[in-house]
Amino acid sequence: MPLLWLILIVLAIAAAGYVLGRSRALASAGGDIRQLHSLPSYYGSNAALKAVVPALLLLVLWLIAQPLYINSVISGTLPDELISEGSSRGLLMAEVSRTAQGLDLAVSQGVIDEGVASDPAADFNAMTDRLKQAGAIVTSQITQPVLNAAQRYRSMSHTGTAIMSIAVIIIAVLGAFYGIRQSSAQFRARNVVEQGVRVLLVAAASIAVLTTVGIVLSLVFNTIEFFRLYPASEFFFGLSWAPSFSGRGGSSELGVLPLLWGTIYISIVALIVAVPVGLFAAIYLSEYAGSKVRAVAKPLLEVLAGIPTIVYGLFALLTVGPLLVSIFGDGGVLGVSWQGGGRAVITAGLVMGIMLIPFVSSLSDDIINAVPQAMRDGSYGLGATKSETIKQVVLPAALPGIVGAILLAASRAIGETMIVVLGAGAAARLSLNPFEAMTTVTAKIVSQLTGDSDFASPEALVAFALGMTLFVLTLGLNVFALYIVRKYREQYD
Template sequence: MPASWILLSVLALTLIGYFLARQRAVASAGGDRRLLHSLPNYYGLNAALAAAVPALALLCAWMIIQPLAINSYISNDLPAEVRAVPGELSLAMADISRVADGLSEAVARGAITTEELDKLDAEASDVRSLLAGVGVALGSDVDAQSLDLARSYRAATNTGNILRNVVVLLVALAGMAIAVMITNKDFRARNFVERAILFLLVAAASVAILTTIGIVFSLIFNTVDFFSRYPADDFFFGTRWEPSFSGRGGASDLGFLPLIWGTLFISLIALIVAVPLGLMSAIYLSEYASKPVRAVAKPLLEVLAGIPTIVYGLFALLTVGPLLLDIFGRDGALGVNWMSGGTAAMTAGLVMGMMLIPFVSSLSDDIINAVPQAMRDGSYGLGATQSETLKQVILPAALPGIVGAILLAASRAIGETMIVVLGAGAAASLSMNPFDAMTTVTAKIVSQLTGDGEFNSPETLVAFALGMTLFVITLALNIFALWIVRRYREQYE
């Protein structure tokens, strides 16, 4: 039974428990709802939560733990030389998992029976044709050991799934039954439900914190692994970025400075474009535009935020880059030789700035509109004009929120990848010329994790060091910006 069926079964038990508990509570009061401690719906919700929450929590935990346990169990039968190398172990387990999934799919489709599967010989050519028939692509040939391990993997997975289904349904049924049995007119159902909902809200809020902690620890562990293989001084102060996967680190220059310079340079160009245009658009829409104009202009402006970044990248590559080359190239309209190709920091920065305009504009517009009307009326009452009110009252009051909108746009610019890849090029450069090709940290993270390189090589692990360093820099910038916001906010409180 698939996990989706288990989910539907749990939801069915939840509904049954809701109506049974509600009916039992009303019946215990002799049909007089005034004798109930809580409203009837609380009794039903108590039974529904008792059936759903433990069962769904167990189902989520089981689906996470079962693959890890099966992988650990199966990997013990792999050769010692494979287990000793994490990259080879990962590839071997991935192939075994794909073969096991392919065998299960073949049995489900009727291409082979379970009895025939147990007698299947790995040396026969029909193994690969059988797996190819169900769309399974393998990274290596299926030998006898791999086929046996795949059969064991499939058997363990099927057993685990059956056990999971039984246990989850029993937990849901037991929770529903206990909740219904303790239901009576004096039961404090509302108190239990409110505490349970509070617990769920705290758990939901904790997901973001735990996710952040998981990301940070993942970056830290792999970053430490990288610095155990590559000198930290060469990484942080190196001015050359020339990885060589064939050299496995010995012939690679993995300097961080060209990448962070390209990231900040392109982001600065984007913010120079987005902040003035976005802020002036927000001021016009909130303070000067009529309602018909605002009703049309704001949705059209926000459409820019819904355009995929790959489209922006193609626009930079096919339109903005050639246009800038026609102006600033050797044979361009100005007759200067500032730009030698269509891919440049200016190309990516301009297009990225266009993408960021709705982030600044929409958020700033909402923030300016949130300034109390009483502050405007007071300014007008003192004889100030609309422009003076805007400069002396509205913008200072909305400044913390506007800075937050700019920070959001800056974070979006620092994390952008596709526009940089297509518009700025792939050259790691420390040039001050905005018309030179550059690249960013995020673009290189993608390139270092793409390909056939070994996962435990410095050229691959450097992606985590880049991500961790960028995370620390962004965190420091956010803390500094929050300090500035608080200083300005204190002047107007």
Template sequence: MTLSWLVLSILAVSAIGYVLGRQRALNSAGGDSRGLHSLPSYYGANVAMWTIVPAFAVLIVWLLAQPIYVNSRVLDLLPDSAVAEGGSLGLVMSDVRRVADGLDVAVSQGAMTREEARLISNEATDVRERLGEVGVALGSTVSDDVLVGAQQYRSLNATGYTIMSIVVVLIAFGGAAYSFMRSNAAFRARNVVEKGILALLMFAASVAILTTIGILFALLFNTIEFFRLYPASEFFFGTRWAPSFSGRGGASDLGVLPLLWGTFYISIIALLVAVPVGLFSAIYLSEYASPRVRSIAKPLIEILAGIPTIVYGLFALLTVGPLLVSMFGKDTLGWMSGGTAVMTAGLVMGIMLIPFVSSLSDDIINAVPQAMRDGSYGLGATQSETIRQVILPAALPGIVGAILLAASRAIGETMIVVLGAGAAARLSLNPFEAMTTITAKIVSQLTGDADFASPEALVAFALGMTLFVLTLGLNVFALYIVRKYREQYD
């Protein structure tokens, strides 16, 4: 049974259980709902809850645990020579999964039967020829051991999914039967259902916290592994970024300072564009614009936030970059040699951040009580004086929060940097030179067939941890500023 059919089966059992549980409760009260402790719908919901929750809990745990178990079993079955030829455990398992997927495609397209795929021998050449008939390419580097491992991988997965389907369906029926038998007039169904919903709400509230903890530990463990292979002092204080994977060159220089500088330089230029434009537009929309103009201008500004970042990157590469070259290139001032530069990425990123600053600032300014405006006008202040001396100071904590949110968004941007700023890691004050950022290098370091046992691949996690700490420090600083300048208004 496929996963989709399994889920639909559980939902169908829960729907039937809802109807039967509700009807059983009514029958126990002689058909009069006034004789029930709870509303009839609670009895049906109790049966549905006991059907869905245990079954889905087992299903999710099984789907998470089965790949770990199957991978360990397949690696135990593979000889040491297969791992030695593959270079690392991760690459060997990648080959095994690729070949297993090829066998699945061959079976689905009729190139071989399931029995033939299950009984694959070590005749690798024959297997490749048969799979080649349906366009399933295994590659010449696939060894006989990997083919056997792929067969074991398919077999273990198929057995695991079969057992999972049986266990999950039995749990669904067991939960439905258990709750169905308890559906009587004296049963406190409402209490049970509301406790279940409360537990669900608590779980939903914990997802963000648990996800953050999981990300932190994933970064932390791989960062520790990186610093076992590469000196921390050279990483944090090195001024040269020149990774070289094993077998492709000499030793690597993995200094993070050029990437940090590129990240902050591009972000600063972006904020210099976004903050004035966004803040001034928010002041105009909230204090000066008529309702008609505001109803048109505000949605148009917010459309910028819905444009994909890849579109901004193409805009930087094809429009802004050539425009800057025509203004500051070799034929004019001679400052800019190519379209990819810090200024290109900074300007486009600033345009992207305008709606973040504008919309948040506009909402914060509108939240300032009207009584403060009226009091200022009553004391003889003009509108501009009221904005400068009353409204902006009152909205300052929220405006600072909006600006720092935009800064965090700028620090984490990738596609605009890749297409607009280039890939050169350098320390320079010239905004018309190509530079790169931490996020762009994280992508490049994890692209391709990377050996995760090498410092050149693990450095991506160290870069991610560095970015995480910097963003956390920025948020702590924002919280300090907001608390220091926060004022309470009646």
């Protein structure tokens, strides 16, 4: 049964429980609402909650546990002889999983019958030909044992899903029935429902934390899997990035230093553009501009934040890049030959800086406006001019917030992808020349996870190691920002 249908059935059971629970409560009071402890809607909500919450909780837990159990069972049936040099059991299970997905796709398209897809004795060559005919994603190293394991994997998945559907529906029905049985005039339905809603609110508030934990764990586990296949020393200290999609990474050079340097270099160029312009714009809007000018200028400035990054990337590729080449390239107006092509660090940095201006200006403007007017008045009372007040009173008082705005812009720059792909190129190199093409960690994460590469190969798993490296980098940046903010805030509280 499709997951959407199952959820709709549970919701329908909950709706029926709401109606029946409310009606039973009214009937127990002889139709007189005054005889009820709670409003009739609370009795219906009690039955609905008891139908929905346990059923959906079981659904979520089952969806998490089933793949783990099936992987464990199928993995135990695979002989060690199938694991080639440079591979692992996890990589082999990834091949089995993709082959099972290919079987599902072929069955849905009618290329393979359901009975044939589940038959271990089916002709191997005919099966693989039909899988290719269906356009199913099947690894080039598929063998008869892998195909048989994929058939068992698919059979167990379908059986588990059917059992899950039945169990979820039964739990929903039993929960609704129990809630309906509780619907009597003396039952404190309001207390139970409010307590249940409180628990749901706490659970909703915990989703962000659990999501963060899940992201970190997925990065950690896949990073560990990558380092089982590729030396960590070569990854962290290698000076060359040259992935090869043959031989399972045996000939690949996956040094992260060129990518980190490109990420930091382009971010620095972007901040050199965004910080002065954004900060000066914030000072003007908050201290000098009149109300009419501010009402028009600030929304226009913030429009830059709403432009999709792909548009900025096209702007870098089609406009800024050729413009810089016409100035700094061969035959340019300056008569120099510094920039050989439109894709370069300075191209991506300039455009990314323009994109970051509203992040810096808007946040800095809000922080500057939050500085108490009494501090300005005290400075004026001591004879300071407006510019002196801004330099010596307002900006130092707003410094923690301004630092936070700059670091937010830095985090945004580090995580940018499309502008880098279209404006900076794809060359991984260690160079100080801003007119050369470079690339970043995020751009390589995208390139490593696209295409026809084996997802369980080192060339694909390296994306998780890159993501983990970027996560640690931004975490360190945020910790440093927190230290700076606290240090300066103590002087002005």
